[in-house]
Amino acid sequence: MKATIERANLLKGLSHVQSVVERRNTIPILSNVLIEAREGGSLRLMATDLDLQIDETVPAAIDQPGATTVSAHTLFDIARKLPEGAQVELHAAEGKLKITAGRYSSSLPTLPRDDFPVIAEGDLPTTFELPAETLKQIIDATRFAISTEETRYYLNGIFLHVSDDDQPVLKAAATDGHRLARVTVARPDGAEAMPDVIVPRKCVAELRKLLDEVDGSVGVSLSGSKIRFDLGQAILTSKLIDGTFPDYTRVIPTGNDKLLKIDPRSFMQGVDRVSTIATEKTRAVKMALDRDRITLSVTSPENGAAAEEVPGEYAAQGFEIGFNSRYLLDILAQIEGDMVEVHLADASAPTLIRESESSPALYVLMPMRV
The missing domain is CATH 3.10.150.10 (DNA Polymerase III, subunit A, domain 2)
Structure with a gap:
């Protein structure tokens, strides 16, 4: 096999396929990327972990069609460190892959192409x-x-x-x-x-x-x-x-009758600030709801206490509820609009969070004791 490929194309293809390859492998061939030079001017790169497989085709000049397999991470690291715009020549012969680019050359051990496992797709109806x-x-x-x-x-x-x-x-x-x-x-x-x-x-x-x-x-x-x-x-x-x-x-609640409407950005920032002192284990933040007033607070035996009031629209009966702050932040980070609806029932029932009734995404968060 002999092919010449532009460094940018090689790097792009390898960056996709090598990320499938596990760093530690008991089966040596699974550490390798399959490189196949095809007539018609393309190089096929393939990697697998037996459960997942990426097969990518990149343009290249083919002098001699053929195929081999070589360490995916090593080849990727070499391509990454080559100068921009370099023309990389790959030549496989006698159990070695010779890589040449300008004044640089290296030789890597290869394993036979026939040993490379391919996921049998079967019928995909x-x-x-x-x-x-x-x-x-x-x-x-x-x-x-x-x-x-x-x-x-x-x-x-x-x-x-x-x-x-x-x-x-x-x-x-x-x-x-x-x-x-x-x-x-x-x-x-x-x-x-x-x-x-x-x-x-x-x-x-x-x-x-x-x-x-x-x-x-x-x-x-x-x-x-x-x-x-x-x-x-x-x-x-x-x-x-x-x-x-x-x-x-x-678990998607349908009867949560207490509605809080709040700006997701200010809500998120408030949760983020007060949770700074929350213990790593529980990450609990307490939310006290009163008419149009939401108070976020965290009390930590080791780190002290923090509280912040955030503006929001709330007209139902006041109560307190606790959430894992990281889970709450993960959900709020997905909200793109400038208003989020939080549908609550009580301190122990699942809470429904969504932008509006017509939005494609909805989230349910289990409360925690605080």
């Missing part, structure tokens, strides 16, 4: 397209609520399912048991018979990075066990989480 912006919106509004608790593995991703509400919709939800985030968008054509799927956290993170470079639509193909995102030059394939997502609709 459901196929539809989603605008890249919609996919970004879905991910940004939900991924902070994905659980990191490995024992509840079925919560370690974003749950996608279709539903017939007033009109056909696609819903995305994530929860860690303390908070829930859900986004509703119009159901794309082709998603009618889509199975309920849970997209793993690592796939969500890689997809979000790739979406920054996509302008148009993203092709989505899936079965009950695999999902593939076609992003133009890059194709991301992932196994899905094999588990049942809980019926999250049961």
